[in-house]
Amino acid sequence: xxxxxxxxxxxxxxxxxxxxxxxxxxxxxxxxxxxxxxxxxxxxxxxxxxxxxxxxxxxxxxxxxxxxxxxxxxxxxxxxxxxxxxxxxxxxxxxxxxxxxxxxxxxxxxxxxxxxxxxxxxxxxxxxxxxxxxxxxxxxxxxxxxxxxxxxxxxxxxxxxxxxxxxxxxxxxxxxxxxxxxxxxxxxxxxxxxxxxxxxxxxxxxxxxxxxxxxxxxxxxxxxxxxxxxxxxxxxxxxxxxxxxxxxxxxxxxxxxxxxxxxxxxxxxxxxxxxxxxxxxxxxxxxxxxxxxxxx
Amino acid sequence: xxxxxxxxxxxxxxxxxxxxxxxxxxxxxxxxxxxxxxxxxxxxxxxxxxxxxxxxxxxxxxxxxxxxxxxxxxxxxxxxxxxxxxxxxxxxxxxxxxxxxxxxxxxxxxxxxxxxxxxxxxxxxxxxxxxxxxxxxxxxxxxxxxxxxxxxxxxxxxxxxxxxxxxxxxxxxxxxxxxxxxxxxxxxxxxxxxxxxxxxxxxxxxxxxxxxxxxxxxxxxxxxxxxxxxxxxxxxxxxxxxxxxxxxxxxxxxxxxxxxxxxxxxxxxxxxxxxxxxxxxxxxxxxxxxxxxxxxxxxxxxxxxxxxxxxxxxxxxxxxxxxxxxxx
Numbered sequence: 001x002x003x004x005x006x007x008x009x010x011x012x013x014x015x016x017x018x019x020x021x022x023x024x025x026x027x028x029x030x031x032x033x034x035x036x037x038x039x040x041x042x043x044x045x046x047x048x049x050x051x052x053x054x055x056x057x058x059x060x061x062x063x064x065x066x067x068x069x070x071x072x073x074x075x076x077x078x079x080x081x082x083x084x085x086x087x088x089x090x091x092x093x094x095x096x097x098x099x100x101x102x103x104x105x106x107x108x109x110x111x112x113x114x115x116x117x118x119x120x121x122x123x124x125x126x127x128x129x130x131x132x133x134x135x136x137x138x139x140x141x142x143x144x145x146x147x148x149x150x151x152x153x154x155x156x157x158x159x160x161x162x163x164x165x166x167x168x169x170x171x172x173x174x175x176x177x178x179x180x181x182x183x184x185x186x187x188x189x190x191x192x193x194x195x196x197x198x199x200x201x202x203x204x205x206x207x208x209x210x211x212x213x214x215x216x217x218x219x220x221x222x223x224x225x226x227x228x229x230x231x232x233x234x235x236x237x238x239x240x241x242x243x244x245x246x247x248x249x250x251x252x253x254x255x256x257x258x259x260x261x262x263x264x265x266x267x268x269x270x271x272x273x274x275x276x277x278x279x280x281x282x283x284x285x286x287x288x289x290x291x292x293x294x295x296x
Numbered sequence: 297x298x299x300x301x302x303x304x305x306x307x308x309x310x311x312x313x314x315x316x317x318x319x320x321x322x323x324x325x326x327x328x329x330x331x332x333x334x335x336x337x338x339x340x341x342x343x344x345x346x347x348x349x350x351x352x353x354x355x356x357x358x359x360x361x362x363x364x365x366x367x368x369x370x371x372x373x374x375x376x377x378x379x380x381x382x383x384x385x386x387x388x389x390x391x392x393x394x395x396x397x398x399x400x401x402x403x404x405x406x407x408x409x410x411x412x413x414x415x416x417x418x419x420x421x422x423x424x425x426x427x428x429x430x431x432x433x434x435x436x437x438x439x440x441x442x443x444x445x446x447x448x449x450x451x452x453x454x455x456x457x458x459x460x461x462x463x464x465x466x467x468x469x470x471x472x473x474x475x476x477x478x479x480x481x482x483x484x485x486x487x488x489x490x491x492x493x494x495x496x497x498x499x500x501x502x503x504x505x506x507x508x509x510x511x512x513x514x515x516x517x518x519x520x521x522x523x524x525x526x527x528x529x530x531x532x533x534x535x536x537x538x539x540x541x542x543x544x545x546x547x548x549x550x551x552x553x554x555x556x557x558x559x560x561x562x563x564x565x566x567x568x569x570x571x572x573x574x575x576x577x578x579x580x581x582x583x584x585x586x587x588x589x590x591x592x593x594x595x596x597x598x599x600x601x602x603x604x605x606x607x608x609x610x611x612x613x614x615x616x617x618x619x620x621x622x623x624x
Contacts (some may be wrong), residue, residue, distance in 0.1 A: 027421035035418050038451035039432035046439060048458065061456045077624055102528070109342040122336035135347055140553055141579060142603050143354030145361060145596050147587050148355070152368065169343045198426065200335035231442045231554045236587055239446075246442040253446055253561040260450055266445035278438040282431045284376045285438065290502035 050270070053077075058261050064068050076265035085255050087241055088266065091248030095158055098244065098290060099227040102167050106223045107216050109169035114177025115208045119190055120200070129178070135171035148284040151237055151279065158239040180215035181208065218288030221281055225274055245270045330372075354603035362596035369590045380597035390598065392573060392624075393581040394605075396481065400556075400577065401549035403485035403491075408470075409541055412493050417526055426483075433494035445487055445558035452483045474559065480575040487555045497543050503537040504530060535617065540611045550606050553579040578602050 021166075045138060051061050052071035060067050080088050114124070117129050156162040185208060193203045234244045240251055249266045254263050278285060362381070365374040384390055413505050414438035419429060436444070451458040452473040460470040473483045507530065518554025531538075556575045557566050561581075578598065586595030 027418070027423045027531075031418045031421055031423070035415070035429050038415055039429060041417035042433055042436050042490065044491065045451065046435065046448050048451065049443070052450070063461060065461060083514070088618075102368075115341040116336040119335040120339075122333075125336075128340065135351060137547075138351065138549060139551055140351075141553070142599050143351065143358060144583075145592055145599060146354035146357035146585070147350060149361075149368070149592070150350070151359070166346065168346050171343070171347065173344050174340075189582060198382050200331050200339075204339070222313070225438055229440045229502070230440070231557075236583070237390060246440060247443050249440075249446060250558070250566075253558060254405045254566065257443055257561045263446055264450075267446050268438070270443045271439045272485065274440060275435075275436045278431075278435065282434075283427060285405070286427070286430050286434060286498060289434070289498050 011035060014278070043232075044289055046271070046275075049264050049268055051147055053268040056169060057261050072261065073265070077269065078260045079262055080265045080269065083252070083256075083262065085240075086156060086248045086251045086266065087243050088245075088248045088269070090241075091243040091245040092269070094163075094238075094243065095228055098164050099224050099273030101164050102227045103220050103224045105168040106170060106173045107220045110219060111177045111181075111209060111212050111216055112183050112204060113169070113174045115180075115185075115204050115212070117174070118181035119187065119208070132171045134145040134175050136175065143234060144233060147233075148236055157237060158242050160238075160242070162237045163227075163230065163234050163244065170223075173223065176219055177212060177215060184215070185211050201249040214284075217290075218284055218291075221277060221285055222288065224277065228274060287295060297397075297622045303384055307482055308449055331347055356594045358552070358599050361402075361593055364593045364601055366593035366596070367590040368592060376593070380594050381596070381601075387572065388552050390578075390581060390601075393576045393578045394571075395478050396477070396569065396573075397550055397552060397577045398434045398576055399477075400481045400488070400552060400575070401552040403481055404488035404552075405542070405545045407485075408489045408492050408545065409496055411489070412496035413531070415493065416504055419501050420499065420504045424613070430494075430498060433497055435494070436491045437495045439491075439595050441491065441554045442558060444491070444613070445555045446561070448483070448490070449561060450453055450556075472564070474570060475574075477572075477574040480570060482557070484552070484555050484559055486577055487559075488536075488552070492545070493597070496545075499541055500534060500537060503534050507533045522531065541619045544615055547606055550602065550609060552577045552578050556580060561600050 001097075022285050033290065051066060054070050054071065055066060055144040056070070059070065117125065117132075149164045153159050156165075166197055189207055190203055193207045198206065229246065230244070231246045231250075234247055235250065238244065238247060240247065243251060249263070249270055252263050252266050322523045363375065363377060365372055365376045365379075367373075395399055415433065418434075419426065423429065451454075452460075454460060454470060454472045454474070456518070457473070459473075464470065471479050473479050511529050511533075512525055515529060556569050556577050557580060559575065560566050560570055561567060561573055565584070565588070569580055579602065582595050582598040582602065585591045585598060591624070
């Protein structure tokens with residue numbers, strides 16, 4: 001992962017490049033201009049969201065629009081949590097619970113299964129692995145109607161477990177952990193633990209899990225983001241008064257689409273946890289995306 | 297099979313806890329053997345349990361539901377055979393939504409992948425602060441789709457939106473982004489592009505870094521320009537990765553839901569996709585039929601039609617990309 005992050009276009013290891021060869025990889029000023037424009041465009045909507053969230057409504061419709069944040073952020077967030085239609089605090093709490101539970105469960109079960117597929121011998125392994133890869137091709141939304149019917153049968157409509165239980169472990173997670181485990185853990189390590197009298201689960205817990213930590217971290221981050229962001233399924237199964245944070249935003253948007261500062265305060269609060277995670281773990285996330293791409 | 301041998305060796309030793317006593321190979325040995333044999337299945341079973349109940353069963357059950365006139369509120373459950381599919385083929389609303397979906401999908405995917413390719417090529421140069429650029433490019437991906445769709449909807453506002461203001465600076469008249477079919481597609485496609493360009497750029501970058509440097513050096517010695525190197529070395533070498541991103545974009549693009557739903561906050565029913573359904577996607581149409589109109593059977597038929605469409609489109613795209621790459 002680190003090697004991928006370290007070397008963009010650096011052929012350093014090869015024979016000393018001649019002047020011309022070095023020029024081959026040098027970024028021109030034009031490259032920098034293009035990249036800076038691209039990054040600016042990619043960050044601007046996020047920045048604009050924060051600008052509006054910290055302003056009053058009359059300033060937002062001004063021409064030209066204000067381009068720096070104002071001082072109304074606290075007040076707007078206060079209005080957000082006081083708003084009777086958004087159930088914002090409930091939404092935040094629900095999203096935090098659902099995302100945390102799904103993340104922990106996915107990382108645990110996916111690494112357990114990934115370890116089995118990578119390092120254990122059992123009948124039917126290859127066929128089973130193939131079915132897991134096949135499940136990754138099925139879009140979750142395809143099953144949304146019967147999934148809803150199952151929830152009705154279980155009496156889970158408008159219950160938080162409806163957005164948790166179906167996602168406790170994913171094929172993507174299993175496959176990702178399997179790929180990582182097969183190259184990160186030497187067979188000798190497992191056999192040594194076996195000789196020392198470890199049970200298979202003991203081997204997982206004491207030997208495999210620690211070795212899988214980097215991949216588990218990336219999977220955890222991706223799972224958290226995905227659960228936090230889920231929109232369609234919670235919209236179908238949860239009622240407006242017991243929302244996830246994305247549904248709180250939807251509640252606001254439907255009722256207060258003229259009150260931009262209120263809506264933007266909501267979107268900012270909904271995005272903030274993800275941005276914090278990203279600022280802290282950005283390198284790992286990028287490494288995970290790139291590593292996943294090379295494997296695929 | 298080595299694992300079996302090791303397990304056997306383990307229980308042939310006296311257990312460390314009780315020296316002197318004769319080992320009890322049957323009991324401990326059987327346990328160890330059971331552990332080796334059963335553990336793998338125990339470890340993978342959580343996935344299969346969850347998948348069978350909440351993944352595979354729903355998929356099959358959708359097919360069953362689609363053969364019925366099925367309402368949850370009304371309690372209707374009448375076998376109608378292929379009637380839903382029959383109706384689907386002549387349902388102009390469905391085909392209207394299909395055209396919308398494909399229109400937005402094309403506007404989103406092609407620029408998205410092309411721009412990502414150019415950005416990846418730029419990131420593949422020797423640049424200062426590469427990580428900073430990468431983080432900046434991929435930040436949109438880690439924001440919430442619902443939240444940012446609202447931000448974009450405000451930016452595309454006809455009277456007060458940032459985008460009409462900006463194009464006004466260069467003398468272009470304001471555009472009513474949400475009213476017309478074409479412009480609303482452009483607006484929604486831009487939300488999708490914004491979100492996914494950085495992600496695809498990173499994937500292309502990862503693939504570019506594994507292209508052997510010697511190829512470029514040889515080409516440079518032969519006097520090939522950077523542009524030529526890009527089109528004749530980089531792009532052909534990236535073909536598998538391009539196929540991967542095209543298929544991922546196809547699956548995502550055909551299921552488009554959150555962006556158009558939130559783009560229509562000003563219309564009475566979010567699932568309509570505007571007053572004239574000008575940007576209603578297939579997924580919105582499915583959702584509206586099932587959850588909005590209590591027509592779960594027909595909604596399920598739409599879901600299956602969409603699933604088929606995703607498979608067919610992925611295949612077509614796969615063949616196109618392979619063909620265009622192959623003639624090079």
